[in-house]
Amino acid sequence: MSIAEPARASAGGSRAAVTGCVMLATIMQALDTTIANVAVPYMQASLNASLDQVNWVLTSYIVAAAIMTPPTGWLARRFGRKEIFLVAVAGFTVASILCGAAQSLEQMVVFRLLQGMFGAPLVPLSQAVLLDIYPRERHGEAMAIWGIGVMVGPILGPTLGGWLTENYHWRWVFYINLPIGILTLAGLVAFLDRPGRDRRLRMDWMGFGLLSLAVGTFQLMLDRGEHLDWFTSAEIVIEALVAGLALYLFLAHVLTAERPFVDLAIFRDRNFAAGVVLIGITAFILFGSLALLTPFMQSLLGYPVLTAGMILAPRGMGTMLAMFLVGRLIGRLDIRILLAIGYTLLALTLNDMASFTLDVGFERFLVSGFIQGMGFGFCFVPISTLSFTTLAPEHRPQGTSLFSLLRNIGGSVGISVVIFLLARGGQAARSEMVGLVQPLAPAIQARDLPDAWSLDTVEGLTAIQAELVRQATAIAYFADFQLLSVIAVLGLPIALLARPPRRR
Secondary structure, three states: OOOOOOOOOOOOOHEEEEEEHHHHHHHHHHHOOOOOOOOHHHHHHOOOOOOOHOHHHHHHHHHHHHHHHHHHHHHHHOOOHHHHHHHHHHHHHHHHHHHOOOOOOHHHHHHHHHHHHHHHHHHHHHHHHHHHHHHHHHHHHHHHHHHHHHHHHHHHHHHHHHHHHHHOOOOOHHHHHHHHHHHHHHHHHHHHOOOOOOOOOOOOOHHHHHHHHHHHHHHHHHHHHOOOOHHHHHHHHHHHHHHHHHHHHHHHHHHHHHOOOOHHHHOOOOOHHHHHHHHHHHHHHHHHHHHHHHHHHHHHHHHHHHHHHHHHHHHHHHHHHHHHHHHHHOOOOHHHHHHHHHHHHHHHHEEEEEEEOOOOHHHHHHHHHHHHHHHHHHHHHHHHHHHOOOOOHHHHHHHHHHHHHOOOOOHHHHHHHHHHHHHHHHHHHHHHHHHHHHOHHHHHOOOOOOOHHHHOOHHHHHHHHHHHHHHHHHHHHHHHHHHHHHHHHHHHHHHOOOOOOHHH
């Protein structure tokens, strides 16, 4: 069988089994992008590390996954998709066990690097397998199934991580991958077909090295920027310069090389080009909003971590419901209509969140989160289907790798931007509000202050200062939500550039 020929499941049962296995792999990797975040403070105590040091546990995984995502397509074509899939699942599972057993910070960072390297191929390979085993007319259904794992995993990760950490131990955040990994391996060995491989395929090491350097240093810059106050730090400046230079050299190389690492001809497909831009925007909104919601509920509203996780659960439920609906509708409605519905729902709900106050009830969170989750579902499935519906089968391995890369970069940029603006916005709001607590200020003279806010005592001034910081931080959160709403609107004109597949 040639690499260009899709590997069809021979029967419905076999297709269902393969679908279940690749979904387990997708969920396992998607969960690990966020599940460890909650356990970081506990790791810090166990591994005797500072806050800056323990953050390398997260950074090492992100950077390793970013570097190893682009070569997934080449590895699958050169060595065989099934073989690479099995190695990735086995390596990810073993690395997870090693992370759970780590006794020092150095060990944890090394094992997280391995986990990121082996985990990087899981999502693009899962997507490629589903596109191949389902006929073209059922690609919408296949992408709906795949999208559940990719979208719901990051949403449920903090909740599951918090529950495991509080009820068992932070090491179970990693040990939980063992049964999932074993079950996935067994299913892949038994049911996944072996498509052809091209042993004559040669690696463009120059292109791979330059792209890896660009992506790795860019991710490192995004992850460490907030801790080092961005471009006031020499490290961040150096990383930005290296990333920019490496990207320039990479583009110059692929435009002149005979067989470049990334075939830019893939972007001649208008749907794929529009799709990777839209997935970057959607990931920016998804991960940016997740980075805001949990600390907003915990720090400003005082919800415990598990309560905050439960309040976010309807968001995941809305995503799953929308994906099932879109999987049925995508062959009957213009795909641009579905995208318009999705981005409209995102824009409206994020605009609603920008009008929240510190007295907002959890019921409003539940309703807004559920509708927002539906918006993500209405976006993600059409984007995934649109990107590959007109793409030649021989370009799918590389296409799924680039699709996952742009999704990861979009999410990383989204997190960095909203956290940066949150810090700067909070400082600006506090500076403006300082004048409101002067003894002669109209706001102070116009009303009676509670005794706890007395301007004549140290305790009263401290209480006023704390409330001022709380209100200023809330203003910065609401400004971030408004920004995400505007970015959701920007997705609408880009969606119109797509060429919708023929309705069935």
